[in-house]
């Protein structure tokens with residue numbers, strides 16, 4: 001398991017670059033991970049998403065799907081794709097310090 | 106008399122009606138099962154209809170023929186469940202109170218969830234095959250289709266029977282070859298998943314099969330809308346894929362009754378304890394089959410394995426014993442691969458589908474994740490097994506829990 005130091009914190013990652021311990025997360029780490037995803041500036045919209053999915057994770061134990069962000073978080077799909085281009089569910093989860101959203105069988 | 110009510114008389118509900126009738130004391134328990142119509146559809150057979158292997162009549166039987174005589178079958182739509190009052194209201198105005206409730210209302214396709222999908226092109230050059238209407242319309246259409254670009258699109262995960270789209274493509278490759286027009290047909294698979302399937306080992310092996318059969322794969326495509334006038338599916342990020350014939354697997358959701366009753370998640374699936382099958386919210390409510398929110402496959406074989414566990418747990422609940430965590434996510438699916446061959450996968454929550462052998466006393470072994478004729482016959486035999494053994498709750502020579510014997514990591 002790779003460990004990296006970000007913003008003075010030792011952070012554990014899995015092989016795909018997702019954090020393995022959400023408790024190590026802070027907003028400074030989010031900014032660094034966002035930059036790695038090509039998002040140079042985290043706007044209010046980004047933070048709304050990040051905070052929602054962290055809250056939801058606490059309740060459900062896994063990062064939410066896009067549909068759940070729509071329905072439960074009141075965040076429009078269009079906005080998600082604008083703020084986290086390509087794969088919003090995956091990107092937002094990574095920036096929020098959560099594991100990769102689970103694929104379903 | 107104490108009462109058990111089963112909602113939904115499909116695969117899971119029918120198995121439970123039979124099993125509970127066999128096990129519970131008949132002078133103490135009254136079992137009631139509710140479904141909205143009289144016709145039981147053998148859904149795995151829908152796959153074969155577009156390719157004329159089955160007719161539309163080959164997959165239907167009267168629902169009540171499979172419900173034991175001592176179980177009351179009510180044909181009515183279910184209006185709302187009131188779990189706080191332990192009762193269910195039906196559209197025919199009957200109110201059923203219960204001691205235990207089993208929710209087995211399954212999942213259904215919701216094409217109207219995607220803009221443009223169920224509109225101008227619907228059943229013209231856009232079809233589904235997860236419903237009998239769609240499968241039968243597509244059969245007629247394919248009979249006269251001269252060829253072109255056929256796109257198979259999974260709109261959104263999860264879907265029931267996640268291997269069915271792949272089987273459809275394998276069969277399409279075979280069917281167009283038989284018709285002598287394979288060279289005029291472009292087959293493209295457009296999926297939101299990162300690869301051909303949900304789990305890595307199987308995804309790699311099944312991906313190779315797609316290659317071998319000259320099926321193009323477009324992955325991580327999240328369908329936002331369909332532009333039926335321009336024959337294009339459009340992803341949320343703006344990417345487009347054009348088609349002449351679109352075969353869609355629309356969004357799968359639990360029934361609207363779950364939403365009306367305030368018992369579901371964002372897809373109307375009922376939050377369920379993953380090993381005991383008890384509802385997370387109500388102690389006297391259990392959930393089985395496609396209606397659960399579990400990360401197991403939504404498949405008939407899964408419903409069957411769950412039924413073994415649930416029968417035992419209902420008995421334990423009645424006797425005041427702690428429930429068993431008996432369900433391990435076990436799924437077992439034949440995958441039709443065309444040209445008279447098939448594959449088999451066997452997996453659970455923790456163990457992904459692996460290659461190897463699958464021992465089955467008397468008939469097996471079957472080969473896992475390899476194409477064989479025996480697997481094809483297993484798949485074709487499943488229809489007989491379904492109507493004659495599975496639905497009736499008979500013992501099958503397969504254990505509810507997955508077994509590692511024969512599997513190779």
Ligand SMILES: Cc1cc2nc3c(=O)[nH]c(=O)nc-3n(C[C@H](O)[C@H](O)[C@H](O)COP(=O)(O)OP(=O)(O)OC[C@H]3O[C@@H](n4cnc5c(N)ncnc54)[C@H](O)[C@@H]3O)c2cc1C
Nearest residue numbers: 113115116117141148149183211266360394395404405406
């Ligand atoms: C094309 C296709 C291929 C498949 N292939 C396979 C396969 O090869 N192997 C395999 O194991 N599985 C396969 N499956 C999946 C399998 O058919 C399902 O997983 C299984 O039928 C689920 O059983 P269930 O009882 O949960 O739901 P269902 O069998 O769908 O039953 C739900 C029932 O609830 C009733 N209902 C719902 N809402 C209401 C309401 N409000 N009021 C009254 N009644 C209601 C419905 O009428 C229905 O009868 C396939 C499915 C499809 C579509």
